Amino acid sequence: MGKNNARILITVLAMVLTAAMMIQEGKSIPLCKVNTNDLQKCRPAVTGNYPPPPTPACCTVAKTANLECLCPFLSRSGIDPAKLKALFANCGVNNPSCLP
16 A cells, blocks of 8 residues: 555545544433433523523433533533532532532
8 A cells, every 4th residue: 555545545544533532522421310412401491690490301411411420520510519509509409518
């Protein structure tokens, strides 16, 4: 195989691997009893200056998730803890230990 053919093959393989990784990123991953894509249902309730109340779908996620397990992620998320507490209060969920 010539040098040009080898370069083309390597380039094509790199493109295929990149495409495969991009597709994989879109998949939901189970984490702490909830799929990571489902966490997006709560995003509006914890972002912005005046977030709206959580939706019923968000509350279902909050009630299903193992919040203690999510604590390391919540504390590093950059989300205002007061907004997380408001979300949990509106959903009738107890705050995890990382949000006293």
